[in-house]
Amino acid sequence: MYTHLEIETHLEGKLQIAYLNQPETYNSLNKTLLKELRNFVHEGSKNPEVRCLAISGRGKAFCSGQNLKDAMSYNDDGDERVIQRIVIDYYNPLVKEISKCRKPVVSLVNGPAVGAGAMLALICDITLATESSYFSQAFVNIGLIPDTGGTYWLPKLLGRQQANYLAFTGKKISATEAKQMGLIADLFADDSFTGQSMEVLTTLSNLPTKAISLTKKAFNESYDNNLSQQLDLEGILQQEAAESADFMEGVAAFLDKRKPNYQGK
Numbered sequence: 001m002y003t004h005l006e007i008e009t010h011l012e013g014k015l016q017i018a019y020l021n022q023p024e025t026y027n028s029l030n031k032t033l034l035k036e037l038r039n040f041v042h043e044g045s046k047n048p049e050v051r052c053l054a055i056s057g058r059g060k061a062f063c064s065g066q067n068l069k070d071a072m073s074y075n076d077d078g079d080e081r082v083i084q085r086i087v088i089d090y091y092n093p094l095v096k097e098i099s100k101c102r103k104p105v106v107s108l109v110n111g112p113a114v115g116a117g118a119m120l121a122l123i124c125d126i127t128l129a130t131e132s133s134y135f136s137q138a139f140v141n142i143g144l145i146p147d148t149g150g151t152y153w154l155p156k157l158l159g160r161q162q163a164n165y166l167a168f169t170g171k172k173i174s175a176t177e178a179k180q181m182g183l184i185a186d187l188f189a190d191d192s193f194t195g196q197s198m199e200v201l202t203t204l205s206n207l208p209t210k211a212i213s214l215t216k217k218a219f220n221e222s223y224d225n226n227l228s229q230q231l232d233l234e235g236i237l238q239q240e241a242a243e244s245a246d247f248m249e250g251v252a253a254f255l256d257k258r259k260p261n262y263q264g265k
Contacts, residue, residue, distance in 0.1 A: 004021060004022055007019075014051040014052065018055050020033065020037075020057040021058045023057075025067060026111075026112070027063045028117075029065065030067045045103055052103055055120070057109075057111060061111040062107075062113040062133065063113055063114070063120055065115030071083065083144070104209075104212050106128060108197050109135075113135050114138045115139055126185045128188065129179075130190045133175045135184075137171075140170045146167050154166065158181060158182070186200075209264035209265075211244070214240060218233060218237055246260075246264065249261060250262070
């Protein structure tokens, strides 16, 4: 099914991890890989057994960004708008798929994350990184602008000044700097990254999945809503959460003074 991804399933199917499996090109993004990533997120979102999705990289890098040779070959019909077409046809659908996914999507950054590779890591709901990894908005180095949601998310994550600084200069920032700036959620020592990140993924896989999905939806819509609209939305989504089996289990567990056994329903 997948030729450019390697999929691992854990926790009896509740957790799926997709590894970008093109280490010879430092997991550079091509049309096939982007399409497979979108399909992985789409299928995981629909699968009722899956409670959490993660994306990581094989080899020394998380992702080195767009494979330029592949991108420049995308003009079979003579259309000169090569870059615009690959953004519209491959990148934008992936960004939207991650945003609307009904499961938490976590990036496990195991090495350099550059250009579109950096944004692939940062558009996930939670970004975890090794101490030795780094991020670079390297688009400017070849005369391009941040895509893969970069112009939308960077100012929101960092504020205008820092977003401008990183995008205009392409400066490399370490995982430690990224965490201090609020760009990523957490980082772990390289030799303990696998175990500590798995603890986070295990926790997410056992939480009330629908509540997480509704929280994600509310956060995403908050960027376009005023306070009154957001409060109305909270009421609607809270009622939807209260009608879930996990809410009933959470209440029962609280009253029984036991640990809840959520089913993600």
